Amino acid sequence: MHSHATSWHDGGVAMLAPGGEIVALASERVGDRRKHSWDSRLAYRFLRDRPAYGRHLGGPGDRFVDNSGGLRREDHHLHHAASTFYGSGFDEAAVLVVDGQGYRHDRLVTTSVWRGTAAGLRLVEELAASSGVFAAESIGHFYTAVGVLAGMGQLNCEGKTMALAAYGRPSHFLDRLRRFAGTRDDGRYRVDPRFTSVVLANTLGREQFGWAPPEPQDQVLWEEFVRARARPPVPGCFDQDDMDIAHAGQVILEEIVLGLARRAHRLTGSPRLCLAGGVALNCVANGRIVRDGPFREVFVVPAPGDDGQAVGKLLLEVKARGLPVDTTMRTAYYGPPYSEDEVEAAVAAVGEHVEHARLDEAPLLAAVVDRLCDGQVVGWWQGRSELGPRALGHRSILADPRRAGMRDHINAAVKDREWFRPFAPMVVEERAGEFFELQGPSPFMALAVDVRPAARHLIPAAVHVDGKARVQTLGREQDRRCHRLLREFGARTGVPVLLNTSFNRRDEPLVETPSDACRAFLAMNLDALVLGDHLLTKRPA
Template identity: 45%
Template sequence: MIVVGISAHYHDAACAIFLDGRLVAAAQEERFTRRRYDATIPARALRACLHEIGAGIGDVEHVAYYEDPVARCDRILSAGTPSAMPPDAGRPLREIRDRLGYAGPVTTVRHHEAHAASAFYCSGFPDAAVLTADAVGEWATTSYGSAGPEGISTFEEVRFPHSLGLLYSTLTAYLGFEVNSDENKVMGLAPYGRPTFVAALSELIHQLPEGQFELDARYFDFTDPSRMYTDALSDVLGIPPRPPDAPTEGAHTDVARSLQVVLEDVLLEKARHLFRVTGNPRLCYAGGVALNCVANARIRQDGPFAEMFVQPAAGDAGGSIGAAALAHHRLTGGFRAERLVDARLGPSYDTTELAHALQAAGVPFSDHCDDQHGPISQTADMLAAGAVVGWYQGRMEFGPRALGARSILADPRDPGMRDRINDLVKKREAFRPFAPSVAAERTAEFFDFHGSSPFMLDTAQVRRPADLPAIAHVDGSARLQTVDAAVDPRFHALLTAFAARTGFPILLNTSFNLRGEPIVCTPGDALASFVRCGLDALVIGNLILRAADVPPFWASAVDQVAPIRPRGVSGDIYSFG
């Protein structure tokens, strides 16, 4: 049985495919349209994912949509919140029929059910407590429940406008960053500051008994999507909002740090409440707030749960997984308790066409199709010598992190590497850290971390930060990916080869894209980004292309054949969709 889950019409549209109860494919629409956060119905993503498993739309037996459109429209109209498009409860079903060409049965699940299911059905747990925290679903913003053989059961929720996601996004806007894009910048900025605004920010959110909390309406204006806050926020903080292009100063870093502390404290208290009610030692956690890896680490370390699982696309894209999994369980009465350990769920591409194109253009490259170890050895040599390498291998990752399939890699020992990549490649703020990927069996040698972190959703302290300056944040932490040889033997082999040359089975790993564009999808996308962004070499499968061999005129020509597209238009304002 093929069941497809769809998330769309808010931001970051995606699809997921379950085949006989097993997750076999998932991808975000932005990767194919090249419009970041594209919210349109994921027609291209679904076509690619179906092709990957050798199926067509006629083979799909059921489609599940990741929220209740009627309840969502009711909230938008009842609360008077703004919408980029007029609320239309019939639009999801209509576009699933018209744009996907699907004529079979369609069901909807509640938004927080989809989030909770996305974590539980990928956790491998037989049963678990479930926590969901995001901006807002239909009405729920935080929900508490349990999951097991009978499915997902919610026993308590916090409702709009009281929302941890909206709290964090409001302060993101106040600090001059873009909502639904730059919350991770606030998290990255926080370690530079001091928690001097904790008392002030605590005025914004009031802890209530059990799982409840309230935002103080004096400080928020969710009818104004241009800023989301009132002038009273400036009064309580004692500083004006930061203009988007202004420098970040001490007060801004202190607000970021204080916001992170407040978020973590609330999440910890609510996690403890969930544990008291359920008594279950296993936690499944999802929603956009679950992408805050610093808070995740705090819940793991200081929370009451013995085990915790967060799936790689914890935000709305991952709702497609939950919708499909929940629909399959309800249709068949059974589910597979299988742990998701590999986020490479998107399509793969043949590199033959690229090789032919390079040959026709007279561009030198090396092809190691008969020598699988050749690309590993040569890439390790280049990285150890200080090169920055685009690494494109196999199926594309699902979720916001590059995990060794669509990555930019570099030497973490080089103290100048962070600035070099920021200035020449990523063109982003200098305060933002880069993440390390490490061979799983040697993690504890270099990081204060035990267990696995395959999706970069945890932070850990670097044991010798002076040895790894390119990936150690200002507080000595790092957002960690552990790479298991049984899961990704090729990436693990590269880490091992780099260790043979340097003693460190660790590489700086950042997403393969320029600022403002999605992570690359096809070999053509990778070649275009490689030409644009000043990498030293590109490794696509078994092909190696060096920057010195690229014709100079390609730098201007690439803008004609593969222009960077503007950000996708969301189906609704982020804060309220």
């Protein structure tokens, strides 16, 4: 047994179980179920308490690092690079890691380029902060500041900023932001740290971390942006200025990331690229790299953020020790398995509130297709949970993408979230090209691609305002049951596509256990829940 833990934020644990099975779990999924939980002990204790793993944890192969007392200085970007290169299955590749910041020894690194080969990972180039403990010159923190300027009132809202950007338009804000950030001819980038620091010092930095006010000569930058808007930014209230600011930040981010990708290609000469770091969660920028970049193949690990750090550490040890473990990520289903006894216990615990039946697969899927075609919204829980923040068919909410109003219904009545946030389509891999302009499979929902114009009227609920979709392709070998569900929905409707969003309540992480799924089902406006082989509906009040 070998186990590792995330030592930065977004805590988690990854371990190599007896028999060579990789198991990974983010701390936010268990314990107090707080999104982006830093405390890796939560995931460690959860796995330790499971009979299959408890007797093995704590032995000589246990490399658990307790980060509850603060973030630990480890080789942050190396762990990101290892997670994506060793997960890719490539024999050789360029590796690009872009995030807010992370230590390598005493250097606070923001961007790094690596070359991965059979011999391991070699650092080619890195960009680091000049001093201090906050890398205000990083593109990751710049994009966070853009989001705050566009009305995001919390940390970790970069995905919302990306969604809002699609509603923006070219404006004077783009020229204003270009004064502070942009790509260079050689692929490097510049970010004026004053912009990031001033925006955050007037908002989240002051409110959450007690930052001191900026110097008067820097505060002028904030006042200029506020005067350029129709009104000051109001967290959670989005107007056209917010949309235009988000759009401007997204344009600059894409230019910078594409420039970095081209630089990585020049420095390594590789036709393949692996991406990691929090910025690699920006699926629109990833799509630009695939469409406009110089690489034949691009791989994005399903957990490019810090919740993937523990996996990277584990894969480094697997490779260093020459262990006979296949590290290629053909699926993202790395969570711990749950027994039928656990499923039945969860159902029994809510038995007075639900009707339920345990069904064979054929009638179960037929019943789900019936409900989806009737416009119902179905919670879908199966097997081992996904690595990373995206639901990929094991912790999902599913709906019919043919209904134009379905996105607004789920945003408002089911998930209670912002109106502008899109949902991802899940499609059988063999027919993905009929609906989406893809250059290959996209199993981890890592790319935003154009929906083919002729298909947009078929799946209107899955098409964002810019005509794109963050698509997930699903092959039979990845998940036989979910693939069969898609095929049967397609046989009934002609559209082998389902609307797929994460199974979670507002401000909570993805459900993990069968009990989590049952509690969320009862608390949300869902019509039915599939829990393994069980179909649950709510008793009338």
